[in-house]
Amino acid sequence: MAKMFWFFVAFTYHVFVCLANLQELDDYQKVRQLKNTLMEKYSNQLKPRKSLSDEVIVRVSPYIDLLLDFNENVGTFSVIARFKLMWDDHLIKWNVTENDIYQIHFPVEEVWLPKMVIKNTIEKRSILTFDDSLDQKTTYVSHFYDGYASVVAGGIVEAICHTSMFYFPFDSHVCTIQLYFDSHGVYIGDYTYGDQTKPALQGYTPHDGWDITNVTAVQESYDRATYNMQIKLERKPLFLFVSLVLPVFLVGFVNIFVFCLPIESGERISLAVTLFLTFVVIMTMVAENLPESSEVSIFILILLLKVITSVLTTVMAIVTISLYYRHNDFEKKSLLKWCICAQICRHQGKVKDEQTSQTPTPSTAFDNKEWKEIVQKIDRFCIVVLVLEFLCESVAVLILLRDRKLS
Ligand SMILES: *[C@@H]1O[C@H](CO)[C@@H](O)[C@H](O)[C@H]1NC(C)=O
Numbered sequence: 001m002a003k004m005f006w007f008f009v010a011f012t013y014h015v016f017v018c019l020a021n022l023q024e025l026d027d028y029q030k031v032r033q034l035k036n037t038l039m040e041k042y043s044n045q046l047k048p049r050k051s052l053s054d055e056v057i058v059r060v061s062p063y064i065d066l067l068l069d070f071n072e073n074v075g076t077f078s079v080i081a082r083f084k085l086m087w088d089d090h091l092i093k094w095n096v097t098e099n100d101i102y103q104i105h106f107p108v109e110e111v112w113l114p115k116m117v118i119k120n121t122i123e124k125r126s127i128l129t130f131d132d133s134l135d136q137k138t139t140y141v142s143h144f145y146d147g148y149a150s151v152v153a154g155g156i157v158e159a160i161c162h163t164s165m166f167y168f169p170f171d172s173h174v175c176t177i178q179l180y181f182d183s184h185g186v187y188i189g190d191y192t193y194g195d196q197t198k199p200a201l202q203g204y205t206p207h208d209g210w211d212i213t214n215v216t217a218v219q220e221s222y223d224r225a226t227y228n229m230q231i232k233l234e235r236k237p238l239f240l241f242v243s244l245v246l247p248v249f250l251v252g253f254v255n256i257f258v259f260c261l262p263i264e265s266g267e268r269i270s271l272a273v274t275l276f277l278t279f280v281v282i283m284t285m286v287a288e289n290l291p292e293s294s295e296v297s298i299f300i301l302i303l304l305l306k307v308i309t310s311v312l313t314t315v316m317a318i319v320t321i322s323l324y325y326r327h328n329d330f331e332k333k334s335l336l337k338w339c340i341c342a343q344i345c346r347h348q349g350k351v352k353d354e355q356t357s358q359t360p361t362p363s364t365a366f367d368n369k370e371w372k373e374i375v376q377k378i379d380r381f382c383i384v385v386l387v388l389e390f391l392c393e394s395v396a397v398l399i400l401l402r403d404r405k406l407s
């Protein structure tokens with residue numbers, strides 16, 4: 001009895017498997033047959049419209065997978081981008097109730113495709129770039145029973161991007177990929193435009209130096225076949241902030257203390273000159289890394305301001321020292337040192353006369369102590385000016401940093 005039962009189970013199982021196989025084979029043959037019937041009266045060189053004067057409206061969905069490179073000096077960027085193109089094919093349609101087939105795929109070579117090209121590219125013009133013949137054979141266009149067709153195409157897109165370094169190193173740029181349909185009577189659907197940030201960045205892998213913060217499709221008013229995809233790139237400024245902006249401000253902060261150094265130490269001028277040279281070196285470094293365009297970055301202007309401040313600090317350091325030693329061992333000082341300061345030079349002729357005649361002049365009314373007091377006042381004034389300048393620059397950088405994440 002048990003034997004009978006197991007035989008029955010095995011038999012039933014076998015019948016089921018055979019039936020399933022038959023069903024699968026049937027589907028396979030059905031799709032093959034459907035494809036053949038559909039292809040009989042089809043040409044992939046003609047627009048899929050019964051009347052060829054009808055237009056084809058193509059909907060575009062962009063996807064950005066990776067930012068490969070953004071070169072703001074040359075003004076180029078490259079991304080790995082895919083575009084899903086969707087349109088209605090009026091010839092590849094069938095009655096789903098007859099065969100229960102909802103979707104079939106055709107290799108891209110066999111059916112009509114809307115040819116989309118990139119206007120501002122520096123490499124491949126078409127987005128339908130299939131790497132080789134095998135890739136071409138194995139890339140499919142999906143067709144649904146109601147005529148809806150879609151294909152995903154794309155790859156590395158290298159395009160021109162005009163950059164503006166005004167806010168460097170807190171800069172952001174809007175790069176545009178200009179696409180248009182190269183076939184007659186093929187246009188882009190209106191519902192394709194607008195903010196695409198979320199869907200476009202679904203599979204995005206973050207870049208170390210730049211963030212893509214916004215992707216928007218903008219309609220060109222004069223041409224329904226053109227599609228402008230604007231990608232907003234924001235620099236991650238943490239690296240440059242730590243390695244460039246912070247040091248500049250710290251060195252700038254030290255500049256204030258030039259006038260706190262006691263004159264007797266004799267280090268004032270060397271400190272001022274060192275700071276001046278530091279700023280010149282940093283400025284050269286930064287200028288090398290920026291494009292040589294007519295637009296000057298705010299940061300370069302701040303550096304220029306720092307260099308000018310350093311020059312004035314050096315001059316003021318010399319003036320204060322000169323005034324400080326005005327009547328101290330005057331004869332022992334070398335004439336060269338005095339020559340540096342114009343104000344002192346003016347007195348030189350007079351002083352030389354004094355040396356020979358030894359007669360008192362009105363200027364001797366000031367004795368050394370009074371000169372020292374004047375120097376003290378000048379020092380205080382310089383410190384106040386430098387502190388104010390430092391605060392102004394800090395506020396400027398904070399304004400630049402406003403609503404920006406550092407990394
Ligand atoms: C599809 O096929 C079914 C069954 O053969 C038929 O009843 C129906 O009218 C067809 N539909 C169309 C749109 O031709």
Ligand SMILES: *[C@@H]1O[C@H](CO)[C@@H](O)[C@H](O)[C@H]1NC(C)=O
Nearest residue numbers: 195196197198213214215216
């Ligand atoms: C992207 O930019 C567009 C236009 O400037 C704006 O309408 C949209 O809100 C922005 N999207 C995001 C996520 O910031």
